[in-house]
Amino acid sequence: MLKTGIYVDAENIRLCGGYGMRYDVLAELANVGNSVLLRANSYVTEDQARTKEDREYKQKLYRYHDVLRQCGFKVIKKYVKHFIDDEGILTTKANADMDLAIDALLQARNLDRIILLTGDSDFIRLVLALQNMGCRVDVIAFKHASSELKEVADSYLSGYLVPGLLPISSAVGVNRQRGVPINYNAERGFGFMRYYTLTKGGLQPETVFFHCSKSEFSNDTVFLDSANVFEFSVVESDDSEGRTEAWDITLLEE
Numbered sequence: 001m002l003k004t005g006i007y008v009d010a011e012n013i014r015l016c017g018g019y020g021m022r023y024d025v026l027a028e029l030a031n032v033g034n035s036v037l038l039r040a041n042s043y044v045t046e047d048q049a050r051t052k053e054d055r056e057y058k059q060k061l062y063r064y065h066d067v068l069r070q071c072g073f074k075v076i077k078k079y080v081k082h083f084i085d086d087e088g089i090l091t092t093k094a095n096a097d098m099d100l101a102i103d104a105l106l107q108a109r110n111l112d113r114i115i116l117l118t119g120d121s122d123f124i125r126l127v128l129a130l131q132n133m134g135c136r137v138d139v140i141a142f143k144h145a146s147s148e149l150k151e152v153a154d155s156y157l158s159g160y161l162v163p164g165l166l167p168i169s170s171a172v173g174v175n176r177q178r179g180v181p182i183n184y185n186a187e188r189g190f191g192f193m194r195y196y197t198l199t200k201g202g203l204q205p206e207t208v209f210f211h212c213s214k215s216e217f218s219n220d221t222v223f224l225d226s227a228n229v230f231e232f233s234v235v236e237s238d239d240s241e242g243r244t245e246a247w248d249i250t251l252l253e254e
Helices: 010-018 023-029 048-053 055-070 097-110 121-132 147-152 220-224
Strands: 002-009 035-046 074-079 081-084 090-093 113-117 136-141 155-158 176-185 190-199 202-211 230-236 244-251
Touching (some): 002 010, 002 023, 023 190, 035 097, 074 097, 097 113, 113 121
Parallel strands (some): 002 035, 002 113, 113 136
Antiparallel strands (some): 190 202, 230 244
16 A cells, blocks of 8 residues: 655645645545555644634635545644845735645655645755655645646646645536547547546546537647647437537636
8 A cells, every 4th residue: 555645735735726725635546556645634724813803714724625535634724924024015925835744754654645735945955855765746726836746746737637625616417527639630620638537446438529619729739739628528429329529618728
């Protein structure tokens, strides 16, 4: 079994497209296949001055922290600091990068695999250090993820592609998915969308046929970039063979 630890740079994830992320799904992801979750840390920020003055903020924040704990995560708080710079401008700072890095390095001695949720390039050196200790490092992020961080990780996966990690709003009975285009034939206007399902064996890739006419785009060059993430409905085709197709295709803006 792969002993796995999850480390979430919660503020980076929240500000970069991951607001509303489901921590229970994240924990489930670390417990499928030959993996078992041993450590789960989320590094959050709290403005103590606002906590004292704003009751609604306090209730929402602490409720959020309680949800994380119920999902099996240890909540590590970094308190916001307010200070005036040389130009007399009030600024705030709450950076948990150092706390996350130190914890990951110390705890990695008992781990085989790290799932790191951040898109921040400041963690590149941490990833390399963990790999040199023998750990596999998988990075998950949403928007604005550092290209260098993606390259040094053992694997990178957009958080949008993890089923249920960021819920998709859809009508009842509609199978709405997120995926990336593969093997797009620009001359004929068709290709396939790759998406994932989460099973006991882990993330399983699935493919579904699509035609550009089922999208909102007059210019189909967006399908030539496999980094673009799309939302689409998986529906049964009109033929008699019961195949499926992707319809109502929209681009998830980065």
